[in-house]
Structures are given as structure tokens and as C-alpha cells.
Amino acid sequence: AVEFIEKVITGFGVDLVIDTGDLTDYGTALETELNRKINNLGVKYLFIPGNHDSAEVVSRLRRYKNVIVMTKRIYETDGLTIMGWPDPASAGATSLMPEDEELKAEAEALRAYVAEAGSKIHLLAVHNWKMATPAPPGIPVVIHGHTHQPGITQEEGTVYINAGTTGAAGLRGLGNEAIPYSVALLRFNLQDGDYHLAAVDLIRVYGLNGKFILERTVVNKPAGKVGGNSESKE
Secondary structure: OHHHHHHHHHHHOOOEEEEOOOOOOOOOHHHHHHOHHHHHOOOEEEEOOOOOOOHHHHHHHOOOOOEEEOOOEEEEEOOEEEEEEOOHHHHOOOOOOOOHHHHHHHHHHHHHHHHHHOOOOOEEEEOOHHHHOOOOOOOOEEEEOOOOOOEEEEEOOEEEEEOOOOOOOHHHHOOOOOOOEEEEEEEEEEEOOEEEEEEEEEEEEEOOOOEEEEEEEEOOOOOOOOOOOOEEEO
16 A cells, blocks of 8 residues: 555645545554555645544554544644544544444534534545535535445535545455455635635556556536636646
């Protein structure tokens, strides 16, 4: 996974990496150690803990100089505002697979946090899509993981993006060539002082030396934003 991400960062000029969780399968220190090269990627790495990521995994990632663990917080970079909300299982206070009622409670807490934030949020990052479906009012982009199935949908003014499984499903995917390494490359335009998602490139690689597929989804421009200068941010 890290080798794949390195190639994407170099090949596409990526400014920021967002990991929506399940960096590990079993939440062990050994698995985290295997991913220590994340510390050398050369860009900021925002991590949203998933249900397979234990408290020990989160603690170790906090030691990496370029990793920012997004546990119920907002991060801003060059005016682009990102909010991250972890899976409740990552705190170790619940089972590996939280019940729907617990996820619903987390979703309500998330919506309350957004309402109290009082600032524009360009992108919401969660692990389990259930915590952000439907998205809080005013959230234009939601990225999530959990299902390990890449896809892009648009519902009621919000774009939902699942990058799939950047590590080809980790230990569970070893020997299964049908599971690709996948990543979603988000391209933002800065227009009139505000960021808008312009396009999403969904990249799939079947084996690091195998077939490469790139599918681009162009996102419609917001109403009233026609023409004018823009600059791209990936």
C-alpha cells in the first residue's frame, strides 16, 4: 500500500493524503510497524481510525511527524477545511463491529459538532459511511471506507467517495489478484476564494506491475460559478 501511495504522490503531484481507516487487519503493533514508511511520504497524512485500528495503532501513528490523527477534529490546509471523525471501535470501548444504534449516536454527535463548528467544511472524512449518510447540511464532499469497494455517488448535493482498498485488502487479500490496489484522487478548484471539488480520478491497479485503470468523474460546477480563473489542488 505504501509503495503504491508513493507512486501516486510522485506521479500526480499529490498535496495531501487522507486515509479513511483500517490501516491494519488485527490492530497489532507489528502491523503498524510494517507501515512505518508512511513517515517518509513527504506530505501530510490525515488518518481517520477505522474499526480494525486499535488504540495502540492510533498511539503509534501519532508519533509519526507527518501523520495527523483525525479524531473528532478539523484540519485546514491552504484554506481547504477537512473534518475527520473516527469509528467508535477504534477507541477500544466497543466491539469490532459497532451496532447500528451506536453508529446512529455517533452520527448525531457528528452532526452536532458540524453545527457548532461555525465554519465552512469542504470535506468530511469518516470510516463507516453510516455515520455520514445523509451528510450534515452544507457538507459538499464525504469520503469513507469500511466496505473496501471503490465507488462515487452523488446524492442531494453531496458527493460520496469510497477509495476502495489501497492495500488490496491487506492480509485478507493476499494471493487474490481480483482485488485491486485502489485510490481516489480528488481535484479541487479554487474559485472566488472558495474550494470546489472539480473531479475525482478513481485509480485501480491489479498487482503493482499489472493492469492499470483510471476512471474520471467530473463534478458539476456549483450554481453561479461559471468562468473565471481557477487553480487546481490535488
